[in-house]
Amino acid sequence: MAGTLIDGKLIAKKVRGDIQKRVDKLKEKGVTPGLAVVLVGHDPASQAYVGMKEKTCIKLGIHSEVYRLAEETTQEELLGLITKLNNDPKINGILVQLPLPKHIDEGKVLDTIDPEKDVDGFHSINVGNLVIGKDAFVPCTPYGVIVMLEESGVELTGKHVVVVGRSNIVGKPVATLALQRHATVTIAHSRTKNLPEITRQADILIVAVGRANMITKEMVREGTVVIDVGINRVETGLVGDVDFEGVKEVAAQITPVPGGVGPMTITMLMHNTVLSAERR
Ligand code: GUN
Numbered sequence: 001m002a003g004t005l006i007d008g009k010l011i012a013k014k015v016r017g018d019i020q021k022r023v024d025k026l027k028e029k030g031v032t033p034g035l036a037v038v039l040v041g042h043d044p045a046s047q048a049y050v051g052m053k054e055k056t057c058i059k060l061g062i063h064s065e066v067y068r069l070a071e072e073t074t075q076e077e078l079l080g081l082i083t084k085l086n087n088d089p090k091i092n093g094i095l096v097q098l099p100l101p102k103h104i105d106e107g108k109v110l111d112t113i114d115p116e117k118d119v120d121g122f123h124s125i126n127v128g129n130l131v132i133g134k135d136a137f138v139p140c141t142p143y144g145v146i147v148m149l150e151e152s153g154v155e156l157t158g159k160h161v162v163v164v165g166r167s168n169i170v171g172k173p174v175a176t177l178a179l180q181r182h183a184t185v186t187i188a189h190s191r192t193k194n195l196p197e198i199t200r201q202a203d204i205l206i207v208a209v210g211r212a213n214m215i216t217k218e219m220v221r222e223g224t225v226v227i228d229v230g231i232n233r234v235e236t237g238l239v240g241d242v243d244f245e246g247v248k249e250v251a252a253q254i255t256p257v258p259g260g261v262g263p264m265t266i267t268m269l270m271h272n273t274v275l276s277a278e279r280r
Contacts, residue, residue: 003251006227008144011151012263015271016060022274023061033277034063035093035119035269036085040078040104041071045233046097053095056266062273063090075104079112086114092280093119093273098169116279119272122168131176137272142174144264145206145227146181152253154204154225156181162202164188164195164215164241170208170229178204195219207241217246226254229261 026033035057039050050066057064067081078096085094094117100106110118115125121137129136149156161183165171175185188198190209196219199205207215208229220226230241240257248254255261 003226003248003254006148006152006225006253006255006260008148008255008260008263011148012267014151015147015264015267016056019267019270019274020060022278026274026277027061031277031280032061032063032090033092033274034065034088034090035095035273036065036067036088036091037095037097038067038069038078038081038085039097040069040073041101043099045231046099050097052266053269056270057273060270062270065091071101073101073104075108078104078109082109082112086112086117091117092276093117093269095120095269117276119269119276121173121272127168127173130173133180137276138177138268139169139173140268140272141170141208141229141261141265142177143268143271144261145170145174145229146177147268148227148255148261148264149204149225152225154253156183156204158182158184159203160184160186160201161204161206162186162188162199163206163208164199165208165210165229167208174206174208174229178206209241211241212239213241213243215242215247217243217250220247220250222250223252224250226251227261228255228257231257231262 037050054064054066085091094113110122115123118126118137121139126136161178163171163175166187166189175187179185199219200221202224204225206227212232212234228240228242232239238258
């Protein structure tokens with residue numbers, strides 16, 4: 001049995017239609033939402049992501065500022081730029097693209113962003129508020145995963161969600177969001193013993209580890225919903241963390257890579273930016 005595709009591009013298009021209406025409404029009131037993206041260094045993947053964010057802003061009529069800084073930029077210079085953006089009324093959202101060069105303290109940088117402009121949801125205050133269920137900016141990739149599941153008619157209540165990966169950007173927040181929606185949640189990671197035994201228990205399997213094709217057909221039970229957050233560059237192009245060709249034979253529903261979670265991440269960033277402007 002081949003599973004059905006969860007089409008991230010199609011769902012993103014629908015959600016962006018709603019975001020567009022909210023942008024238009026704000027503009028009628030004389031408000032243009034604004035997003036500032038800061039990129040330090042020349043990581044090719046980061047450069048591509050930043051370019052896509054800029055393009056999507058322009059399409060939706062969101063004011064976009066991109067700061068491309070040299071690899072040697074000092075922490076003080078970066079913190080100075082963030083402070084300037086914190087105080088700039090044209091800017092509703094600030095995103096510092098990760099990873100940062102090694103000489104810069106990532107936690108310090110993220111905690112310098114005004115929590116009310118932290119559209120990535122990475123400031124300690126937003127992370128804490130998310131965990132205790134208070135109003136917070138929800139990190140874009142995990143948020144996109146949840147919206148995809150909801151739009152695909154996948155109920156979370158009472159389901160066993162297995163998350164593979166424990167990063168601050170995806171694994172931990174997506175587990176928190178699933179828990180809030182009354183799922184039973186297991187987080188597996190690189191030190192987990194008997195990983196296939198655990199992944200085979202999943203009703204919903206969310207994979208965010210960054211290792212090409214690591215989840216194989218044998219690790220997935222018939223009827224599982226599979227969400228692949230990985231994007232890995234291999235000789236043949238881009239592939240996910242899930243061996244798509246094999247796993248699609250057993251999954252009930254599955255996201256492709258590319259065209260799955262990726263378009264949703266950018267969409268939720270636009271949502272958070274517009275939300276920030278609406279709250280102003
Ligand atoms: N690098 C990889 N994913 C992300 C993300 O969601 N936000 C930022 N700022 N950097 C990233």
